[in-house]
Every structure is written in structure tokens, then in C-alpha cells.
Amino acid sequence: xxxxxxxxxxxxxxxxxxxxxNFKPNNMRSSKFLLxxxxxLTTVAxxxxxxxxxxxxxxxxxxxxxxxxxxxxxxYDTSKVYTINGTAVKFTIANxxxxxxxxxxxxxxxxxxxxKYLLVTPGSGMQEVGELATGHYxxxxxxxxxxxVANSQTEEDFTSRDASDPLSLQFPTMHWSWNNGYKFIRxxxxxxxxxxxxxxxxxxxxxxxxxxxxxxxFIIHKDADPGQGDMHFEFDLAKALEGINLSxxxxxxxxxxxxxxxxxxxxxxxxxxxxxx
Amino acid sequence: MKxxxxxxxxxxxxxxxxxxxxxxxxxxxxxxxxxxxAGFPYPDIPEDNALTAARVALGKRLFYDPILSQDSSISCAxxxxxxxxxxxDVPVSPGVKGRLGFRNAPTLANVAYLERLNKDGGVAKLxxxxxxxxxxxNEMDLLLQEAVRRLNAHPGYPDDFLRAxxxxxxxxxxxxxxxxxMRTLISGNSRYDRYINEDETSMNExxxxxxxxxxxxxxxxxxxxxxxxxxxxxxxNNGLYATxxxxxxxxxxxxxxxxxxxxxxTLRNIALTAPYMHDGSLxxxxxxxxxxxxxxSAHPNKDTLIHPLHLSEAEKRSLIAFLGALTDSTFITNxxxxxx
Numbered sequence: 001x002x003x004x005x006x007x008x009x010x011x012x013x014x015x016x017x018x019x020x021x022n023f024k025p026n027n028m029r030s031s032k033f034l035l036x037x038x039x040x041l042t043t044v045a046x047x048x049x050x051x052x053x054x055x056x057x058x059x060x061x062x063x064x065x066x067x068x069x070x071x072x073x074x075x076y077d078t079s080k081v082y083t084i085n086g087t088a089v090k091f092t093i094a095n096x097x098x099x100x101x102x103x104x105x106x107x108x109x110x111x112x113x114x115x116k117y118l119l120v121t122p123g124s125g126m127q128e129v130g131e132l133a134t135g136h137y138x139x140x141x142x143x144x145x146x147x148x149v150a151n152s153q154t155e156e157d158f159t160s161r162d163a164s165d166p167l168s169l170q171f172p173t174m175h176w177s178w179n180n181g182y183k184f185i186r187x188x189x190x191x192x193x194x195x196x197x198x199x200x201x202x203x204x205x206x207x208x209x210x211x212x213x214x215x216x217x218f219i220i221h222k223d224a225d226p227g228q229g230d231m232h233f234e235f236d237l238a239k240a241l242e243g244i245n246l247s248x249x250x251x252x253x254x255x256x257x258x259x260x261x262x263x264x265x266x267x268x269x270x271x272x273x274x275x276x277x
Numbered sequence: 278m279k280x281x282x283x284x285x286x287x288x289x290x291x292x293x294x295x296x297x298x299x300x301x302x303x304x305x306x307x308x309x310x311x312x313x314x315a316g317f318p319y320p321d322i323p324e325d326n327a328l329t330a331a332r333v334a335l336g337k338r339l340f341y342d343p344i345l346s347q348d349s350s351i352s353c354a355x356x357x358x359x360x361x362x363x364x365x366d367v368p369v370s371p372g373v374k375g376r377l378g379f380r381n382a383p384t385l386a387n388v389a390y391l392e393r394l395n396k397d398g399g400v401a402k403l404x405x406x407x408x409x410x411x412x413x414x415n416e417m418d419l420l421l422q423e424a425v426r427r428l429n430a431h432p433g434y435p436d437d438f439l440r441a442x443x444x445x446x447x448x449x450x451x452x453x454x455x456x457x458x459m460r461t462l463i464s465g466n467s468r469y470d471r472y473i474n475e476d477e478t479s480m481n482e483x484x485x486x487x488x489x490x491x492x493x494x495x496x497x498x499x500x501x502x503x504x505x506x507x508x509x510x511x512x513x514n515n516g517l518y519a520t521x522x523x524x525x526x527x528x529x530x531x532x533x534x535x536x537x538x539x540x541x542x543t544l545r546n547i548a549l550t551a552p553y554m555h556d557g558s559l560x561x562x563x564x565x566x567x568x569x570x571x572x573x574s575a576h577p578n579k580d581t582l583i584h585p586l587h588l589s590e591a592e593k594r595s596l597i598a599f600l601g602a603l604t605d606s607t608f609i610t611n612x613x614x615x616x617x
Binding site: 152153154157158159160169171173175177178179180181209211254255258 | 420
């Protein structure tokens with residue numbers, strides 16, 4: 001009975017022989033087992049045939065965002081002193097939240113990525129955004145910040161969220177210590193206030209509060225094909241600080257200098273650009 | 278069949294193991310018996326932080342422990358003293374290294390009932406309120422991550438957290454334990470409470486005169502300070518200044534119409550919580566009555582209820598006497614709130 005091979009393969013062929021040749025009343029237990037095996041085999045075979053009749057599921061591609069940091073076109077480097085609007089500036093932190101991510105087809109049909117937030121840092125690299133149907137996308141929209149419901153923290157808050165959630169407690173902190181709510185974007189560093197070329201005063205642009213949410217949209221003309229879901233954006237810190245005399249105006253946590261915070265927020269419209277590949 | 282006994286043994290062993298009780302949880306879920314005074318509603322307790330004895334005990338331990346300040350020099354109780362109805366007696370309480378913020382420490386009496394926390398309402402729930410004093414640079418100046426690290430490295434706290442929450446100290450369990458203790462700080466046993474609960478002898482005639490004035494149309498104090506907790510939980514500009522250094526509610530809303538608006542505070546135990554106003558600028562109740570009698574400073578956001586009252590000296594004395602009847606002596610001596 002072992003003529004058809006050895007090991008696991010031989011068992012299968014032996015079973016078939018039993019079915020064909022040894023179907024005798026005195027061997028009923030083996031026969032029942034073989035009948036069951038045949039039934040399962042047949043079922044699997046039929047189900048495999050049925051599969052071909054099902055409609056092919058829509059192909060999906062994982063979309064990803066990466067933000068490349070620059071300062072007036074130069075690579076972002078925390079050890080480097082830049083000159084912005086005539087003032088020497090050094091950066092230490094430049095983190096922000098991205099939410100409300102939506103892609104629009106040529107016809108304007110939106111695909112919204114629900115409940116997805118990214119915490120973007122200079123080192124965060126490419127981050128998964130969510131699955132998109134393959135195809136062409138004309139535009140991408142998102143906001144810098146956190147939507148008013150999540151920002152209110154009345155239900156979930158940064159202490160109750162799972163550690164893997166970008167809206168959980170972060171270091172450097174992305175929540176305010178004097179009220180509930182998130183810092184939507186924080187850019188920290190030092191600026192030169194005495195014109196000696198050495199950044200000496202603490203620079204802090206921390207924007208939060210629902211009014212500081214900044215909606216952005218980009219023409220992307222992106223063909224989201226399998227393996228081709230990555231999208232690159234550029235964040236130019238010099239443009240975010242454009243028109244600001246940094247030797248004098250270098251600190252806002254919104255409530256203490258709302259005009260400066262508003263200026264910075266409005267600059268974000270030009271500070272972010274989409275990099276067509 | 279020769280293996281039948283073995284399989285039978287396995288089956289029995291499996292069935293017996295299924296009957297074993299589950300490993301005991303380290304968490305003690307014994308509810309805390311919160312006593313609520315007559316006329317007070319039971320406070321809302323969030324589903325994710327049920328009030329248990331272990332949580333309240335842990336919260337109390339944390340409340341009195343300077344471990345939560347950067348240099349381990351001050352605790353919550355440093356600015357919220359039980360003898361002062363969990364308020365302080367200075368305009369602005371010093372934080373670590375003597376740093377000063379810009380607001381007067383509020384009473385914690387009945388904080389469980391507040392709809393929004395802090396004088397500007399910037400905190401939406403009691404569970405998150407501890408973040409403010411712990412992390413604020415001018416108060417305890419300690420990041421939550423560091424606070425949690427310290428607690429988990431402490432010889433005593435890990436067991437307390439396990440008993441209270443079934444897990445170690447986290448930003449969530451730390452803040453919720455403190456909130457649990459604060460929820461128990463309920464004050465509703467003043468002479469005024471006994472009076473309205475049919476003990477007419479508990480208030481004297483001067484206090485009763487003051488009460489009538491307080492709730493009457495001349496002084497109209499009760500328009501904002503009413504209900505079981507003597508507050509309508511609104512934010513109002515009481516005309517303290519013509520120009521505000523501290524914008525109050527506007528700091529949160531960024532709305533110019535909110536400049537100078539602060540949360541209407543409870544008046545329970547008010548005689549114990551001097552100095553008064555958001556910045557502690559009025560040292561006595563007499564000064565407070567004088568302020569309201571004057572009608573306050575001109576400010577575009579000043580509440581329409583703030584106008585000259587033309588109170589007599591006798592009326593002022595009676596108002597102050599009534600405010601004294603709101604002191605709950607059992608609250609400030611309750612051993613359940615004391616440091617152990």
C-alpha cells in the first residue's frame with residue numbers, strides 16, 4: 001500500500017486506494033474517515049471553483065505621507081544657524097499634527113481617511129495614512145492641527161489614549177499644561193535678539209486652540225498604483241516665519257500674542273508644498 | 278483501548294483545571310461610600326474612573342506628597358490647605374523655587390460639581406485638572422512622564438496603583454487617582470445648611486437679614502451665586518478692573534467679549550478663603566462687599582448685574598455675617614481629608 005510514495009504524500013494516495021479498493025464492512029472505521037476526507041476535498045475544490053466567479057475586489061494601495069523639512073531651501077539641521085528675515089535662528093523642535101486627510105478624484109469625489117492623525121517630526125519619515133483605491137487622485141487635503149472634538153478632550157484625552165496613538169502623551173509634549181487641548185504645531189529654538197549673530201533668546205511658536213487649525217490643500221495628480229502610494233511634502237520653516245521680525249517677535253503660545261500666532265498660522269499655507277515625483 | 282485510562286485522566290485533569298478560580302486580580306474594587314449632604318445631587322462619576330476606596334486613598338496620598346513637584350518641595354496640599362477649605366491665604370501661592378503664577382488658589386470644596394475647571398474654564402473635566410498644577414512651570418513644574426517614572430520607582434506607590442487600578446502608575450491613573458480624592462471633598466454642612474434643613478436656631482438674626490439681602494433684589498448676589506453650591510458655573514466680568522492683565526476666559530476662547538470673565542466661584546466656606554478675586558487682590562470680605570457696592574470699574578464686558586448697590590453699613594455687616602454662616606467646620610476638620 002505504500003507504492004505511491006512515502007511520508008505525508010503517501011498517506012493521501014494510500015487513502016484513495018483504501019477508498020477504491022478496500023471498501024469492506026470489516027474496515028468501516030477507515031472508510032468513514034476516507035469518506036469525510038473526500039467530502040472535505042470536494043468541498044475545497046468546489047469552493048476554489050466558486051472563487052473565480054466572485055467579483056474581483058477593488059485593488060487597494062497604502063497611501064503614505066512624508067514631510068521633508070527645509071529652511072529656505074536648505075536641509076533642516078538642528079546644529080545649523082540659519083538667517084531668516086535678517087535674524088540668526090537655530091531650531092530644536094519642529095513637530096506638528098496632520099489630520100482630516102482627504103483625497104479627491106478628478107471629478108471631485110472625496111475619499112476621506114477617517115480618524116487618522118499623524119504626528120510629524122523631522123525624523124518621522126514616511127508614515128502610513130490609510131488605504132486608497134487604486135486610481136488617479138487630483139487633490140489632497142488635510143489640516144495642521146486637531147479637530148475640535150478631539151481637541152476638547154472631553155471624552156478621550158491624551159492620558160487615556162493608547163500609547164501608539166499620536167494623540168496620546170508625547171515627548172516633547174504636544175498638549176498644553178494650562179488648558180485642555182493640543183499644541184497643533186510647535187517650533188522651538190533660539191533667535192538672536194542683540195544682532196551679534198548668535199541665537200540667544202528662546203524662540204517658541206506653539207499654536208493650539210480651535211481657531212488655529214489650518215486647512216491646506218494641494219494639487220497632487222497622483223496615480224495611486226500598487227506600491228506607489230507614497231507622497232512627499234516639503235515644510236519650509238523659513239516660509240512659516242516669513243514677514244516676522246524674529247529679533248523682536250519670537251514667542252507665542254497663542255493667548256499671550258495672538259497676532260503673532262495668527263501670522264504664523266497663515267504662513268503655513270505657503271510653508272507646505274507638494275513634491276511631485 | 279489500552280490508552281483509555283490515560284485519556285480519561287487527561288480529560289478529568291482538564292475539567293478540574295477549568296474549575297479552578299481565576300487568578301485573583303490585584304485590584305480592589307470596593308466602592309467608596311460617598312456621603313452627599315441633603316439637597317446635593319450625587320456628583321457625576323466618569324465610567325472610566327469609578328469611585329473606589331483604593332483610588333480615593335491613593336489620591337489622598339498623592340495629594341499630600343511633594344513627589345509630584347520638580348524638586349520635591351511642594352505638594353497639592355501646599356496651596357490647598359484643609360484648614361482653609363483647601364484654598365490658600367496668600368494672593369498667589371508660590372510654586373517650586375518660589376515662582377509665582379498670576380492667580381489665586383481656589384477652594385477645592387465641591388470641585389466634583391464644577392462643569393469646567395480653572396478660573397478660565399480651560400479644563401473640561403476633573404480627571405485632567407491635575408495636569409495643570411503638576412506641569413505648570415510656576416507651580417510644580419514636573420512633566421507627567423517624570424512624575425510617573427518617580428512613582429513607579431517608589432517603594433510604596435506601585436502596590437497602591439495596582440490595588441487602585443490594576444496597573445502601574447500612568448498619566449491616566451495618576452491624574453484619575455487625584456481626581457478621585459478631590460471628588461470626595463464635599464462641603465455642605467454649614468450653619469446655613471442646617472438652617473434650611475429646618476434648624477432655625479442655627480443662624481442668628483443678623484445672618485438671616487444678610488441672607489434675605491443676599492438673595493433679594495437689592496444686592497442680587499444670588500443671581501450668580503445660587504443653587505446648592507452657590508454658583509451658576511458661568512463666566513462673568515465683575516468689573517474688578519478697567520484693564521485686565523489676566524484676560525481670563527478670553528485666554529481660552531480668544532473672543533474679545535470674554536476679556537475679564539472668570540468662573541463664578543462657590544461661596545461655600547468663603548470666610549476661610551481670603552484673599553479674594555481671581556488674583557487675590559481683595560484681602561477681606563469687607564473689601565469684596567465694598568467692590569460690589571461701588572459698582573466696579575468700567576469695562577465693556579462688565580456684567581449688567583454689577584452696578585452701585587447703595588448698601589448701608591448695617592447691610593454690609595449683615596451680608597458678611599451671612600457669608601460667615603456658609604463655613605462648614607466639619608469639612609475643615611474631617612479626618613478623612615487629612616494627611617495620614
